[in-house]
Amino acid sequence: MSSYPLDGAAYMIFDMPNHVNSDTLVSFDPNQRKVVKIPLLGGTPTERSLLFDFDMYPNTFYYINSDSLLFSTGDILFLTDQSGNQFHSVRLFKNLDAIKAEVYTEFPYDGFSDHLFYDESSQSVLYYFAKRSQVEKRKVFGKIDVRSGDWESLPIYHPKEYTGVPLNYTTFPSVTGTSNGLAYIYSISPTIVSYDAPSKSQKEILIKSFEGKQHAEPQTNRDTWSTSYFEEWVLSSPNYLKLIYDPYRKVYYRFSQSALNRSADGEDYYTFLVKNREVYLSILDEEFNLMYNQMLPKGKYDPTKSFVFSKGLWIPLELTTLEKEDGLYGDLFQIVK
Numbered sequence: 001m002s003s004y005p006l007d008g009a010a011y012m013i014f015d016m017p018n019h020v021n022s023d024t025l026v027s028f029d030p031n032q033r034k035v036v037k038i039p040l041l042g043g044t045p046t047e048r049s050l051l052f053d054f055d056m057y058p059n060t061f062y063y064i065n066s067d068s069l070l071f072s073t074g075d076i077l078f079l080t081d082q083s084g085n086q087f088h089s090v091r092l093f094k095n096l097d098a099i100k101a102e103v104y105t106e107f108p109y110d111g112f113s114d115h116l117f118y119d120e121s122s123q124s125v126l127y128y129f130a131k132r133s134q135v136e137k138r139k140v141f142g143k144i145d146v147r148s149g150d151w152e153s154l155p156i157y158h159p160k161e162y163t164g165v166p167l168n169y170t171t172f173p174s175v176t177g178t179s180n181g182l183a184y185i186y187s188i189s190p191t192i193v194s195y196d197a198p199s200k201s202q203k204e205i206l207i208k209s210f211e212g213k214q215h216a217e218p219q220t221n222r223d224t225w226s227t228s229y230f231e232e233w234v235l236s237s238p239n240y241l242k243l244i245y246d247p248y249r250k251v252y253y254r255f256s257q258s259a260l261n262r263s264a265d266g267e268d269y270y271t272f273l274v275k276n277r278e279v280y281l282s283i284l285d286e287e288f289n290l291m292y293n294q295m296l297p298k299g300k301y302d303p304t305k306s307f308v309f310s311k312g313l314w315i316p317l318e319l320t321t322l323e324k325e326d327g328l329y330g331d332l333f334q335i336v337k
Contacts, residue, residue, distance in 0.1 A: 004314060006328035007045055008038045013305045013328065014319055017060040019115040020307050026063040028071075028115075033084070035063065038328070040309045050084025062116040062125075070125070070146065072116055077125060077146060090149035102153040103129040103139045112173045112184075114305070119177070123147055126182070128173055130158070132166045132220045141182075155200050156182075159191045162218075170219040176245040176252070179286070185243045185254065188216040192243065192254070192288060205288040209280040210258040210295075213238055231269055235260045241279075246308045249335055251291065252284040253313055255303035274318055275299045283335070301331070 012018060012027035019026060025038040036047040050069075052058070056078065058071035069080050078089035092108055108127035110116060117126040124143040141154045158167060172187040181197035192205045208214065216237035219225065225233075239257040246253065257277045264272040275298060283292040296303075299318060306315040312334035322329060 001315075001331040001333045004311075004330060004332035006038055006040065006314075006330070008036065008328045010316075010319060010322070010325040010328060012036060012038070013114075013316060014302075017115050019062065020309050021063050023309050025307070028058075028061040028063075030057070030059055035061075035069065040314075041311070048082060050080065052080070052084050053086060056086070060110060060116055062118040064118065064120070070116055070118060072110065072125075077116075077144070079146070088147075090144065090146060092144065095144075095149050095151050099139075099142050099151045099153040103142050104131040104134050105129075106131040106168065108142070108144075109169045111169065112175050117175060117177075118146075119143070124152075126175070128169065128175075130168045130171065132168045135164050135166050137163070154195065156184075156193070156195045156202055159186070159189060159193055159204050161189065161191065161215075165218060166220045167218055168220055174241070174243045176243050178245045179247065179250070183243060183245065183252070185240050187240050188218055188237070190214050190238070190240060190256070192252075192284075194288065207254065207282060207284065207288065207290060209254070209256045209282045209293055210238070210278065212261075213259045231264075234273070235262065235264075239277075241304055242306065244306065244308055244313070246313065248308065248310055249312075250286050251335070252286075252288070253306075253308075254282045254284070255306070256280050256282065271320070274320055279303060281333070306330075 017028045023040045025040055027036045033050045034047050036045060038045045058073050060072050062070040064070055066082050071078055076089050076091055078086050080086050106129050110127055112128050124145050126141055126143050129140055139153045139156060140158060141156045142151055144151050173184050175182055175184040181195040183192055183194045185192055190206050190208060192207055194203050236259055238259050241255040244253045257279055260277055279296045281294055281296055284290055301315045302318045303315055312332050314330050314332055316330040
């Protein structure tokens with residue numbers, strides 16, 4: 001790894017919706033209603049204010065191109081030009097009944113990603129569905145066509161190990177687009193679920209990155225969670241943070257944490273976690289064969305905000321370790337063959 005700072009402020013990835021588009025990091029500030037673009041190969045950042053209608057308060061987005069930006073209010077998806085002038089919209093719930101018997105009957109959840117999970121080939125946005133009160137086998141992903149507002153469920157399910165187990169969004173899925181579909185993980189399980197769109201088939205691969213406890217108890221197993229219980233659960237559980245597919249090198253990166261099994265003993269809880277948790281970077285080929293597995297330096301990185309571009313995998317430094325937050329500080333990981 002080598003240091004690779006970016007010309008931008010830390011809040012742009014830690015606090016705001018963002019994604020990479022053609023070697024450019026694009027960040028959306030809903031409060032100031034502006035889009036900031038940071039060239040990842042060098043160059044000066046640019047920003048543009050957006051002129052939304054008064055009743056449009058989007059909370060996430062996807063930058064399709066300079067003439068087409070997609071936003072969501074949680075109820076409406078709408079497209080604007082680069083100035084924020086709206087030219088098309090669809091309502092999320094208008095046609096949702098068409099798939100209600102196929103997916104778990106829950107609010108369409110987009111919080112599994114730092115941005116709207118937009119697929120350019122089908123011009124659709126992916127949503128996650130899971131409901132604690134339903135344990136029968138149903139599909140967990142559906143997509144809405146941005147042009148028509150029509151919904152389609154995808155034949156993707158909870159991993160088999162959770163058959164009959166009540167789950168919801170607290171599994172914190174991490175989803176990544178692949179060359180032929182998508183793959184996802186749950187924060188509580190070492191299993192990677194891969195979905196092949198052409199064959200409409202799902203396969204599951206268990207990848208072990210560390211010794212000891214491999215699974216965490218689903219949060220949906222308990223009716224109530226006190227702060228003390230939740231903190232103890234975090235300390236004593238493994239955590240599978242993020243899965244990323246790298247289309248440039250055709251590999252997967254998975255970040256995971258082993259169970260800590262130690263108490264904070266009066267130390268600030270979050271500081272204790274950052275300083276002591278072991279974070280592992282696992283690299284897998286397209287067939288999910290493990291190519292590389294290494295523990296990263298404790299307390300140095302926040303892999304939940306990492307991303308891929310043409311040069312490699314960029315991993316930001318842990319925010320609490322920085323003396324100032326006026327830049328985007330991180331390291332670049334490159335595969336050398």
